[in-house]
Amino acid sequence: MPAPALEAVSLARVFPGPPRVEALREATFTVERGEVAAIMGRSGSGKSTLLNLLGLLDRPTRGELKIGGLDAAPLGERGRAKLRAKSIGFVFQSFHLVGELTALQNTALPLLYSGCRAAQRARRAAAALEQLGMAGRMDATAATLSGGEKQRVALARASVQRPAVILADEPTGNLDAASEQMVLELLVGLAHAGSAVVLVTHNPQVAAAATVRYLMDDGVLSRAPALDGLDMAADNALDRGVLSATPGDLGALNCAETVRLPPVVPDQVPSSEPRADPRPRLRTRRARKRG
Ligand SMILES: Nc1ncnc2c1ncn2[C@@H]1O[C@H](COP(=O)(O)OP(=O)(O)OP(=O)(O)O)[C@@H](O)[C@H]1O
Ligand SMILES: [Mg+2]
Numbered sequence: 592m593p594a595p596a597l598e599a600v601s602l603a604r605v606f607p608g609p610p611r612v613e614a615l616r617e618a619t620f621t622v623e624r625g626e627v628a629a630i631m632g633r634s635g636s637g638k639s640t641l642l643n644l645l646g647l648l649d650r651p652t653r654g655e656l657k658i659g660g661l662d663a664a665p666l667g668e669r670g671r672a673k674l675r676a677k678s679i680g681f682v683f684q685s686f687h688l689v690g691e692l693t694a695l696q697n698t699a700l701p702l703l704y705s706g707c708r709a710a711q712r713a714r715r716a717a718a719a720l721e722q723l724g725m726a727g728r729m730d731a732t733a734a735t736l737s738g739g740e741k742q743r744v745a746l747a748r749a750s751v752q753r754p755a756v757i758l759a760d761e762p763t764g765n766l767d768a769a770s771e772q773m774v775l776e777l778l779v780g781l782a783h784a785g786s787a788v789v790l791v792t793h794n795p796q797v798a799a800a801a802t803v804r805y806l807m808d809d810g811v812l813s814r815a816p817a818l819d820g821l822d823m824a825a826d827n828a829l830d831r832g833v834l835s836a837t838p839g840d841l842g843a844l845n846c847a848e849t850v851r852l853p854p855v856v857p858d859q860v861p862s863s864e865p866r867a868d869p870r871p872r873l874r875t876r877r878a879r880k881r882g
Contacts, residue, residue, distance in 0.1 A: 594660025595621040596756050596787030597645060602654035604640050614640040617654065618812040620805070624755065627779060627788040629798040631815065632807030638791040639684055639760055641812065645789060646681045646758045647671045659755055676704065680749030682759035684791075686741045688748075690734035694720060697733050698747040705752060707846035715846075719747035723773050738765035746774055750781055752844055757781055759790040763797050775800045 597620075604615040614637045622628050630638050643649040644656060647663060656663045658678060666674065675681075680701070688697045698716035707715070720729050723743040728736065733744060742765045749757055759778065763771040771794075779800055782788045790797070798804050804815035 593624070594657065596624045596626075596659060597622040597789070598655075598657040598660075599645070600655040602641070602644060602651050602656055604637075604644060604649065605652045613810050615644070615651075615812075616810040620812065622756075622787040622789055622803075624785050624787050625782050626803060627782045627790065627801040629801035629804045630789065630791045630807055630812070631793065631795075631798055631804065636807040637810040637812075638807050640810075641807070642681075642758050642760050642789065642791060645756070646679055647675045648681070676701065678755045680752070680754040680757045680786075682742075682745045682749045682757075682762045684760040684764070686745045688733035688736075688741055688744055691732055693730050693732055694725060694736065694740070694744045694747075695729040697744050698751055700748060701752050705844050705846070707844070711846040716747065716751055719751045720744065722777060723747055724770060739767065739770055742766060743770065743774065746777060750777060753781065753784060753786065755786060757786050757788045759788070761791050761793065763792065763794060771797065 599621075600619050601617040602615060602619070603613075603617050606612040606614055618641060620628075630641065632638055640649070644651050647658075647666075658674060661674065663671065663674070689700070692700075695713060695716050698719055699712045702712040702715060705712070717726075717729060720726065720743075723746060725740065725743050725747065728740055731740075733741060736744065742762065746759065746762055749759065757778065762778065763774050766774060775797060778788050778790060782802075790801070792798055798815075805812050806815045
């Protein structure tokens with residue numbers, strides 16, 4: 592059995608202050624490849640703190656963290672940077688794009704040390720942006736993009752080399768319904784292709800696409816109680832092969848290959864109810880009863 596993509600044992604983070612803040616209290620959980628874990632919870636409850644630890648951007652005060660079975664604690668800064676570059680894609684709450692670079696250049700950044708040639712890097716980056724509806728804005732500098740466009744470039748950059756772990760802090764916070772759907776499909780598709788995805792969200796519809804949900808409350812992480820419709824939505828995604836219980840093999844990065852992910856199968860919508868937005872959606876419980 593391969594090691595879980597992420598494994599945290601009693602992970603804790605105290606900010607010494609003053610004032611002292613116990614931002615994360617002893618979180619224990621695993622995320623397997625192929626899983627999408629959603630973390631919900633009120634503002635200030637510790638969600639970004641946890642994501643920063645999982646992304647090796649911060650060090651825990653106590654506890655253990657393993658990434659793909661590798662203990663992160665003994666690693667020095669260089670080792671952590673290397674592991675991060677190879678295995679983790681991060682979508683920051685505030686994007687962190689390079690303002691003077693174009694959307695395409697920002698997206699291609701993680702591929703700089705991949706061994707792929709410049710033209711191959713650009714092709715992969717362009718495919719990742721296209722998949723998020725950004726084909727027309729690739730050559731715009733990041734500083735000139737709208738919030739939702741920046742968010743999609745940040746996601747393209749995080750996913751362009753198909754990392755084993757994708758961490759996304761409110762990846763749909765600035766998006767309209769159609770873009771939100773695109774982002775969800777991408778994240779679910781990445782899980783299907785073998786990544787472990789952890790996303791932070793305030794949006795129940797986004798959480799509905801996850802295979803497992805957690806609540807963060809004042810630094811305490813717990814499994815979310817089943818919410819009406821949410822487990823059903825994840826079941827639907829599994830039924831339809833959008834999510835996979837047996838993820839594919841990520842394998843080594845192939846420079847010639849672009850990041851096309853498996854298509855999401857559209858719902859069977861009765862012809863009497865035309866849908867304004869033709870993009871596929873995860874089915875709701877009501878839709879399932881109907882069809
Ligand atoms: N570097 C820091 N130094 C001191 N306190 C911090 C630091 N970073 C975060 N905190 C505190 O830790 C707590 C958790 O913050 P965190 O950013 O994880 O919340 P969050 O759940 O992501 O909130 P939001 O939904 O608003 O993004 C907050 O009380 C915050 O003020
Ligand atoms: Mg946050």
